[in-house]
Amino acid sequence: MRVLLLDRARFPREKPCSEYLSPESTRVLERLGKDVLAAVTAASPAQLTGMKVVAPSGTGVVGRFETFSFALPRTRFDTILLNAAQTRGVEVREGVKVEELVYERGAVGGVVARDTGHGTRETLRARVVVGADGLRSVVARRLGMVHTAGPRRIAFTAHVADVQGVDDLGEMHVGRPGYVGLGPIGEGVTTVALVVPFAEAHRGDRFFAELNRFPAIAGRFDPRRLVRRVLATGPFARWSRRPVATGGGALLVGDAADFFDPFTGQGIYSALRGAELAAAAIVDTLATGASLRQYASARRREFTGKWLLERMIGIAVGWPALIERVVGRMLRRPELADLLVRATGNCIPARAVLTPRVLAGLVL
Numbered sequence: 001m002r003v004l005l006l007d008r009a010r011f012p013r014e015k016p017c018s019e020y021l022s023p024e025s026t027r028v029l030e031r032l033g034k035d036v037l038a039a040v041t042a043a044s045p046a047q048l049t050g051m052k053v054v055a056p057s058g059t060g061v062v063g064r065f066e067t068f069s070f071a072l073p074r075t076r077f078d079t080i081l082l083n084a085a086q087t088r089g090v091e092v093r094e095g096v097k098v099e100e101l102v103y104e105r106g107a108v109g110g111v112v113a114r115d116t117g118h119g120t121r122e123t124l125r126a127r128v129v130v131g132a133d134g135l136r137s138v139v140a141r142r143l144g145m146v147h148t149a150g151p152r153r154i155a156f157t158a159h160v161a162d163v164q165g166v167d168d169l170g171e172m173h174v175g176r177p178g179y180v181g182l183g184p185i186g187e188g189v190t191t192v193a194l195v196v197p198f199a200e201a202h203r204g205d206r207f208f209a210e211l212n213r214f215p216a217i218a219g220r221f222d223p224r225r226l227v228r229r230v231l232a233t234g235p236f237a238r239w240s241r242r243p244v245a246t247g248g249g250a251l252l253v254g255d256a257a258d259f260f261d262p263f264t265g266q267g268i269y270s271a272l273r274g275a276e277l278a279a280a281a282i283v284d285t286l287a288t289g290a291s292l293r294q295y296a297s298a299r300r301r302e303f304t305g306k307w308l309l310e311r312m313i314g315i316a317v318g319w320p321a322l323i324e325r326v327v328g329r330m331l332r333r334p335e336l337a338d339l340l341v342r343a344t345g346n347c348i349p350a351r352a353v354l355t356p357r358v359l360a361g362l363v364l
């Protein structure tokens with residue numbers, strides 16, 4: 001296949017994210033090639049062995065992975081992926097923004113893109129267009145496939161050095177309102193994300209003061225140790241009813257296809273795994289003429305349980321009393337904390353949690 005990759009950014013580029021790769025992402029990196037995994041390992045990532053979930057009262061519970069996950073700045077991780085694509089023969093053009101889709105006989109047949117430097121526009125033809133353009137995907141919008149879903153939240157993310165009490169865990173602190181996710185990303189730096197309801201977006205203006213309202217975080221940050229500015233993103237959630245264009249010729253992957261809420265930290269894995277499914281469908285379509293729609297069914301088979309679990313957790317974190325209860329239940333039964341953390345880390349299927357017995361154990 002001849003692949004042309006267009007990105008409006010120039011790399012390394014920043015991305016608002018908590019920058020934790022769920023443990024199962026390591027398997028995808030292995031499949032991408034030994035050089036990819038070696039480059040990630042050489043980038044001094046933090047290695048997380050589990051997640052701590054802290055209720056609004058400050059009570060916390062730890063769930064452990066069986067393995068570990070990497071966490072590293074997106075400036076480094078995404079550049080490694082870009083280089084890997086280039087090494088494999090992908091033509092990469094940075095600073096090129098996709099603005100429109102072009103159609104041929106009812107199917108998507110390419111894009112109109114603008115060079116963000118010169119301002120020149122050109123039409124680029126392709127047998128398949130992959131919309132991997134994130135939360136505000138222009139491809140999804142032009143295809144009319146964007147739907148918004150509650151709860152609508154906005155995130156503010158920063159890098160802070162020398163945060164007290166950070167070890168080998170990611171931490172999720174639920175508050176009233178919103179939540180904070182934090183974790184090490186290597187070299188003494190902690191990534192911190194404050195997520196609040198969209199209607200409360202003004203809270204992002206006083207980022208560090210907001211962190212202090214979470215009891216198990218208060219006082220752990222020195223605002224003078226901010227090493228990367230605060231980036232904002234949102235509102236989420238959004239999803240596409242169908243990840244394949246009705247007339248064919250285009251599909252969506254990653255956040256362009258769906259993004260509900262960052263609490264479970266599954267977005268990078270979903271983007272990587274979704275890309276594997278997309279690649280398989282595209283190769284089959286180009287080789288045999290089979291419909292791209294097989295990609296939609298492959299996604300359903302792969303992600304339905306995960307979507308459900310992610311949605312349930314996303315809604316639950318907006319309900320502090322419920323989180324208090326679930327954390328209390330997990331403290332009494334630590335095996336449930338491990339189960340939940342492993343399911344959200346994609347180490348075990350989401351359906352392992354979605355049983356009446358486990359759900360009852362978590363809330364009753």
Ligand SMILES: Cc1cc2nc3c(=O)[nH]c(=O)nc-3n(C[C@H](O)[C@H](O)[C@H](O)COP(=O)(O)OP(=O)(O)OC[C@H]3O[C@@H](n4cnc5c(N)ncnc54)[C@H](O)[C@@H]3O)c2cc1C
Binds near residue numbers: 009022137155271
């Ligand atoms: C606060 C927060 C914390 C998160 N924490 C985690 C976490 O810890 N772990 C995790 O797994 N996930 C996390 N996520 C989710 C994760 O960031 C995303 O799911 C993931 O980045 C999706 O990858 P993507 O390639 O689909 O999109 P992106 O990473 O957004 O990449 C999209 C690319 O498309 C380019 N682009 C956009 N528009 C155009 C255009 N018109 N033309 C050309 N190029 C364009 C952009 O420049 C960008 O490079 C978090 C998200 C948020 C908001």
